[in-house]
Amino acid sequence: MMISIIIPVYNEQENLSKRLSFLSEQANKFSVEIIIANSPETTDESKKICEKYKNIIYLDCIKKGRATQMNAGAAIAKGDILMFLHADVILPEDFYHQVTTSIKDGNRAGFFAYNFDRKTFLLDINSKFTVKDGLFAGGGDQCQFFTKEVFNSFNGYNEDFCIMEDFEMMDRIRKEKIPFKIIQSKATVSARKYDDNSWLKVNLINGYVFLKYRLGYSPVKLRKTYKSLLRENV
Numbered sequence: 001m002m003i004s005i006i007i008p009v010y011n012e013q014e015n016l017s018k019r020l021s022f023l024s025e026q027a028n029k030f031s032v033e034i035i036i037a038n039s040p041e042t043t044d045e046s047k048k049i050c051e052k053y054k055n056i057i058y059l060d061c062i063k064k065g066r067a068t069q070m071n072a073g074a075a076i077a078k079g080d081i082l083m084f085l086h087a088d089v090i091l092p093e094d095f096y097h098q099v100t101t102s103i104k105d106g107n108r109a110g111f112f113a114y115n116f117d118r119k120t121f122l123l124d125i126n127s128k129f130t131v132k133d134g135l136f137a138g139g140g141d142q143c144q145f146f147t148k149e150v151f152n153s154f155n156g157y158n159e160d161f162c163i164m165e166d167f168e169m170m171d172r173i174r175k176e177k178i179p180f181k182i183i184q185s186k187a188t189v190s191a192r193k194y195d196d197n198s199w200l201k202v203n204l205i206n207g208y209v210f211l212k213y214r215l216g217y218s219p220v221k222l223r224k225t226y227k228s229l230l231r232e233n234v
Helices: 013-029 046-051 066-076 095-104 121-128 148-153 165-175 199-214 219-229
Strands: 003-009 032-038 056-060 081-084 109-116 145-147 180-189
Touching: 003 013, 003 066, 003 095, 013 032, 013 046, 013 056, 013 095, 032 046, 032 066, 046 056, 056 066, 066 165, 081 095, 081 148, 095 109, 095 180, 109 121, 121 199, 145 148, 199 219
Parallel strands: 003 032, 003 081, 032 056, 109 180
Antiparallel strands: 081 145, 109 145
16 A cells, blocks of 8 residues: 655755655655755755755646645646645654555545644644544644545645635545544644744734634635734744
8 A cells, every 4th residue: 555745845954954855764764755845936955955966856837826735746746545745744753654554444535643843831732632533633734634536526625725725625525524544653844934923923923814614704804814923044
């Protein structure tokens, strides 16, 4: 059972330098392929980083946008399972066993619980919300995965969503009652958005934008609101 790991990137050479060695090793050990779906607006050396690895598939995307890039990567993927990984998220070492076992058990989708890459009391509170299903569960930082059959039946991510495409996809999974698994072997998520913003500010902004998403605001307006409120060092 092959897993295709698709990583949408935009100026992520630093994270690719840190992550690709581990992912390349996993691709040598297990039935895994790694696809880097790079934004046409990238200006750094992401491509050169990828070229150092013979088993990393590099894709120059024609259109920008995370949903579009992930769909482009999925279109060339050979795996039975499609996993979507953010460049600043670290998978647990047993991810292959966890995901394939989940699918063999009858699940058709899923995502990982996570911890942050630094430990504080407040960030630990956020992490606790990722171990169970709930209103805020299943976002892209949780490394969503789907069988290729399910993903294709939904025509992939909705490219109208320049933000919240991950939650919109999980909304469809839940609506169609597709069985999914929350894997408790935790991924590690970067806390970099908290470097220039307080914990309270980040969570208030996330909650505000998420509420507007639920109320049906357009993705373009959601993205504009998010970028205007949150300082990101990315």
